Amino acid sequence: MTDAIAYLDPRSGATYPLDVPRWCGDDGAPLMLTPMPGIGRDAIRQEARSLWRYAAALPFLPEAPITMGEGCTPxxxxxxxxxxxxxxxxxxxxxxxFKDRGAAVMLSLLRAQGIGHVLEDSSGNGGAAIATYAAAGGMRAKILVPATTSPAKTVQSRAAGAEIELTPGSRQDCADEALRQGQARRDGIFYASHNWHPFxxxxxxxxxxxxxxxxxxxxxxxxxxxxxxxxxxxxxxxxxxxxxxxxxxxxxxxxxxxxxxxxxxxxxxxxxxxxxxxxxxxxxxxxxxxxxxxxxxxxxxxxxxxxxxxxxxxxxxxxxxxxxxxxxxxxxxxxxxxxxxxxxxxxxxxxxxxxxxxxxxxxxxxxxxxxxxxxxxxx
Amino acid sequence: MTDAIAYLDPRSGATYPLDVPRWCGDDGAPLMLTPMPGIGRDAIRQEARSLWRYAAALPFLPEAPITMGEGCTPxxxxxxxxxxxxxxxxxxxxxxxFKDRGAAVMLSLLRAQGIGHVLEDSSGNGGAAIATYAAAGGMRAKILVPATTSPAKTVQSRAAGAEIELTPGSRQDCADEALRQGQARRDGIFYASHNWHPFxxxxxxxxxxxxxxxxxxxxxxxxxxxxxxxxxxxxxxxxxxxxxxxxxxxxxxxxxxxxxxxxxxxxxxxxxxxxxxxxxxxxxxxxxxxxxxxxxxxxxxxxxxxxxxxxxxxxxxxxxxxxxxxxxxxxxxxxxxxxxxxxxxxxxxxxxxxxxxxxxxxxxxxxxxxxxxxxxxxx
Missing domain, CATH: 3.40.50.1100 (Rossmann fold)
Incomplete structure (x- = not known):
């Protein structure tokens, strides 16, 4: 892991160490990472036919990435x-x-940091990607969706073994509930939101x-x-x-x-x-x-x-x-x-x-x- | 085009010239192609991230393959x-x-032989692949499906602009009707069946x-x-x-x-x-x-x-x-x-x-x- 890379709140300039898992600033602000140097073509892993060709550009390299061939799209x-x-x-x-790019990298990095149970809110492509990559990585996943979501929209996530929790109210209420549960970290669950997490x-x-x-x-x-x-x-x-x-x-x-x-x-x-x-x-x-x-x-x-x-x-x-x-x-x-x-x-x-x-x-x-x-x- | 390659009825040994489009023998038998020499690794087109890497192994090379990046799967x-x-x-x-492998190659070769309108019978993956690759290649497609087919199963083919013809009776009746229409070559339509055509x-x-x-x-x-x-x-x-x-x-x-x-x-x-x-x-x-x-x-x-x-x-x-x-x-x-x-x-x-x-x-x-x-x- 490169020590210089940290979580960054781009609005306040506050930074947080990368090796302590977190998904927002102490004040609840969304985070990015501090700028990284990027890689040249020599750093591309030619043998990988997936986004892991560019693994050298990531903030750190997980020993065992969760991968199913995502990337290298036509x-x-x-x-x-x-x-x-x-x-x-x-x-x-x-x-x-395309959410598979984010899900594969985020969950690979989080798993390498010891996270085993993730929380997400999405009945769409984001939820399906998190549920599926969690399954592929042997992680547990809980997906919050509004109670009004058509059951057909969650079949893919359910098939991946994710726990689906129906929340009352609107999509925004659902996101708010996810934030609450994420902040509480009940039962050690980690809020691995495709919208929030900088990974x-x-x-x-x-x-x-x-x-x-x-x-x-x-x-x-x-x-x-x-x-x-x-x-x-x-x-x-x-x-x-x-x-x-x-x-x-x-x-x-x-x-x-x-x-x-x-x-x-x-x-x-x-x-x-x-x-x-x-x-x-x-x-x-x-x-x-x-x-x-x-x-x-x-x-x-x-x-x-x-x-x-x-x-x-x-x-x-x-x-x-x-x-x-x-x-x-x-x-x-x-x-x-x-x-x-x-x-x-x-x-x-x-x-x-x-x-x-x-x-x-x-x-x-x-x-x-x-x-x-x-x-x-x-x- | 390699002259030596021909359509072959593997049961009778009858052959037919490759450059005259056909999908069955004169007696209605299913055809293969005569054996081809295969290619070595030097013949792989390294720049193609699709099945067209192996184009040198095909019976002939269409000038403009119909391609959307099919192949190179994880x-x-x-x-x-x-x-x-x-x-x-x-x-x-x-x-x-996987039907995209067959559809991309078959329709690319048929289009190079002057075919512009194809007939297929399938409400499943085969029909979707033929309809979609025909659309990608600027060809017309007509897909026969049993009248009892759930409309949801043909949405993908319809979206590709294929004509969907509902046929009375069973799946076998539908295949029989496709054979009849294919033999008749009404309006110049060509039976490009994923089950029949050796391409x-x-x-x-x-x-x-x-x-x-x-x-x-x-x-x-x-x-x-x-x-x-x-x-x-x-x-x-x-x-x-x-x-x-x-x-x-x-x-x-x-x-x-x-x-x-x-x-x-x-x-x-x-x-x-x-x-x-x-x-x-x-x-x-x-x-x-x-x-x-x-x-x-x-x-x-x-x-x-x-x-x-x-x-x-x-x-x-x-x-x-x-x-x-x-x-x-x-x-x-x-x-x-x-x-x-x-x-x-x-x-x-x-x-x-x-x-x-x-x-x-x-x-x-x-x-x-x-x-x-x-x-x-x-x-």
């Missing part, structure tokens, strides 16, 4: 809105979403290293990412900053956050629009009304001279069907990144000749009822 | 029934199943090359495969035979076919048991009552000194949950290969110290209702 060129986008198919992961971002940052290698050790010009709590925005921000620091690239790619207009706190803040009450959206994975690292997400968009795009439900639906008609079966949450690519092109913010990566985060197989609805098929 | 070691199995996670494919097996044979490379250019001792129509049994048979011919390996791995006891025509024939009327099984993907290449499948099991295993519904269910509890979320059809691994170990047919690959063919995300039922969760 980068597929597709003409969309008249220009070529490179679709990064992040749903080709063990649990069907999760150490997993999503491997996307930056992977894109860099995919492109022959160059950064793309633009990366367009579906954005809810912002773990891909932040992961790319951290990863490409490390690559810049290590001399692997000479400028940062522009990072763009795609959000549903119905729930777009980060995009609204970036674009200078007044906050608005969230409305339901088919881009469920990005329906995060109060992202805990909103300020840090804005920082990445500003620092990289990227931006934010808000998509209507009709634009998201059209993009999901367009992608599917070309053989790319990604969930609507993902498709908004493709819709944003089209809007950024149209606005002249990005151009057709540039290298633009569109990150598709989740599989369409988790959105069967939604696709049926979009096509007018009764289930 | 090989994950897991202790199961007290011994280590190497789980080949073939569901980490664009449509969620499909040229795709599944890449699994053999990939396992060989995964294992440091060695063959495993044993490969255990869920078996319905047998495209993985035959693909592995073809691929490893080519590797033997090319000098890449010095002996064939033993290939074992796992079938549900409720529908096990190949296993029954291999084990010398009397045919039995098929019963429903949760291993839906392998519920093929009349596999058209039964004889050729038996040939592979015999030639490789492998075997066949029949699994009860209880064994399949237990294996599916066991895998899931270890983080491997594969559909029950796949799980029977893990169950077969345990039975082969117990019987002493294979041993703990050997290198045994268990092929997991489809994602658990397509089997949500089944997993819910196994766990007693009401949806």
């Amino acid at each position: 980068l597929v060129p597709r003409v969309f809105a008249g220009a070529t986008a490179l679709l990064k198919c992040e749903w080709l992961m063990p649990t069907g979403s 999760f971002l150490q997993g999503t940052k491997t996307l930056a290293y992977e894109l860099w290698e995919d492109l022959g050790f160059r950064a793309p010009d633009n990366i367009i990412v579906p954005c809810g709590a912002g773990s891909n925005v932040l992961g790319c921000g951290i990863g490409f900053s490390e690559l810049l620091r290590a001399g692997g690239i000479d400028r940062l790619p522009r990072i763009f956050a795609a959000q549903p207009a119905n729930c777009a706190p980060i995009a609204r803040a970036f674009l200078g629009e007044a906050p608005a009450a969230p409305l339901p959206t088919m881009a469920e994975g990005t329906a995060i009304a109060e992202p805990i690292r909103l300020r840090e997400c804005l920082g990445v968009l500003e620092q990289t001279e990227g931006g934010a795009v808000m998509l209507t439900e009709a634009e998201i639906a059209a993009a999901a069907l367009d992608l599917a008609r070309g053989g790319i079966y990604a969930e609507p949450t993902s498709a908004q990144a493709a819709a944003a690519f089209a809007k950024l092109l149209e606005a002249g913010t990005i151009r057709a000749g540039e290298t633009s990566v569109v990150v598709l985060t989740g599989t369409g197989l988790k959105a069967t009822p939604r696709f049926a609805e979009l096509m007018g098929v009764a289930l | 090989l994950v070691p897991r202790v199961f029934a007290g011994a280590t199995a190497l789980l080949k996670c073939e569901w980490l494919m664009p449509t969620g199943s 499909f097996l040229q795709g599944t044979k890449t699994l053999a090359y990939e396992l060989w490379e995964d294992l440091g250019f060695r063959a495993p001792d044993n490969i255990i495969v869920p078996c319905g129509a047998g495209s993985n049994v035959l693909g592995c048979g073809i691929g490893f035979s080519e590797l033997l011919r090319a000098g890449g390996i010095d002996r064939l791995p033993r290939i074992f076919a796992a079938q549900p006891a409720n529908c096990a025509p190949i296993a029954r024939a291999f084990l010398g048991e009397a045919p039995a009327a098929p019963l429903p099984t949760m291993a839906e993907g392998t519920a093929i009552a009349e596999p058209i290449r039964l004889r050729e499948c038996l040939g592979v099991l015999e030639q490789t000194e492998g075997g066949a295993v029949m699994l009860t519904e209880a064994e399949i269910a237990a294996a599916a949950l066991d895998l899931a509890r270890g983080g491997i979320y594969a559909e029950p059809t796949s799980a029977q290969a893990a169950a077969a691994f345990a039975k082969l170990l117990e019987a002493g047919t294979i041993r703990a110290g050997e290198t045994s690959v268990v092929v997991l063919t489809g994602t658990g995300l397509k089997a949500t209702p089944r997993f819910a039922e196994l766990m007693g969760v009401a949806l």
Whole structure:
């Protein structure tokens, strides 16, 4: 373990030693890690066909990573809105979403620090990834979900043996209850939230290293990412900053956050629009009304001279069907990144000749009822 | 195109030129291709992170393969029934199943031969793969499914823009209707059946090359495969035979076919048991009552000194949950290969110290209702 790396509260500057497990500051603030030096191409473990190729970039190396081949996802060129986008198919992961990057790294590091029982709140891709990687690592997992969650949404986590606790009230009430239980550390359970724990971002940052290698050790010009709590925005921000620091690239790619207009706190803040009450959206994975690292997400968009795009439900639906008609079966949450690519092109913010990566985060197989609805098929 | 390669009826010895598209012999017999020389490791295209690494092993090279990163799936070691199995996670494919190997290769080759409109019959993984790769290749697809098929099963194919035709009667009636339409070639449509066309097996044979490379250019001792129509049994048979011919390996791995006891025509024939009327099984993907290449499948099991295993519904269910509890979320059809691994170990047919690959063919995300039922969760 590198002694210099510590937990960092980026707002107060407070640091905490890395080897004592924690998921927030003493005052409850969300944490990042202190900046790391990054790695060059010689440090890539050529024999690993997974994100563990970039293990040398992690804050420390667990002896036995929990791995099921996550990462090394396809980068597929597709003409969309008249220009070529490179679709990064992040749903080709063990649990069907990009969250596996974060879950594999976070739980591997936590297990190496002695954690054996984890708490999470999510009925979506995050919960499935935590439940599944906990199972793969021989750890216990408890997942809190709102009592109103459709039972179909928790089957994957239940199959992995996770304890599912139904909480009364809204999704926010559920998150609040998870925070309470996490703070209490009842029965030694550790709050390994995909939204809170900085190790999760150490997993999503491997996307930056992977894109860099995919492109022959160059950064793309633009990366367009579906954005809810912002773990891909932040992961790319951290990863490409490390690559810049290590001399692997000479400028940062522009990072763009795609959000549903119905729930777009980060995009609204970036674009200078007044906050608005969230409305339901088919881009469920990005329906995060109060992202805990909103300020840090804005920082990445500003620092990289990227931006934010808000998509209507009709634009998201059209993009999901367009992608599917070309053989790319990604969930609507993902498709908004493709819709944003089209809007950024149209606005002249990005151009057709540039290298633009569109990150598709989740599989369409988790959105069967939604696709049926979009096509007018009764289930 | 290598002139020497031709379509071959392995029973009569009749051959047909490869450059005239066809899917059966003049007498309606299923076809293979004449044996090919295979490739060595120098012929692997190192820059491709997909099955197109092994493109030099195909009967001819299409100028523009239809590809979305299929292949290069993870090989994950897991202790199961007290011994280590190497789980080949073939569901980490664009449509969620191993059928993408066959669909990508078959449709790429057919498109290069001028085919633009394909016919298929399958409401399962095969249909989804054909529909999706046709969409990816700008080809039209028509998929026949029994009228009784749950609408949820065809959402993925519909989203890819395929025409879905409901046929009256049983699954066999549907296959018969597809044969009729395929023979008629009405409107120039071509029967690109994943069960019939020998190019499909040229795709599944890449699994053999990939396992060989995964294992440091060695063959495993044993490969255990869920078996319905047998495209993985035959693909592995073809691929490893080519590797033997090319000098890449010095002996064939033993290939074992796992079938549900409720529908096990190949296993029954291999084990010398009397045919039995098929019963429903949760291993839906392998519920093929009349596999058209039964004889050729038996040939592979015999030639490789492998075997066949029949699994009860209880064994399949237990294996599916066991895998899931270890983080491997594969559909029950796949799980029977893990169950077969345990039975082969117990019987002493294979041993703990050997290198045994268990092929997991489809994602658990397509089997949500089944997993819910196994766990007693009401949806």
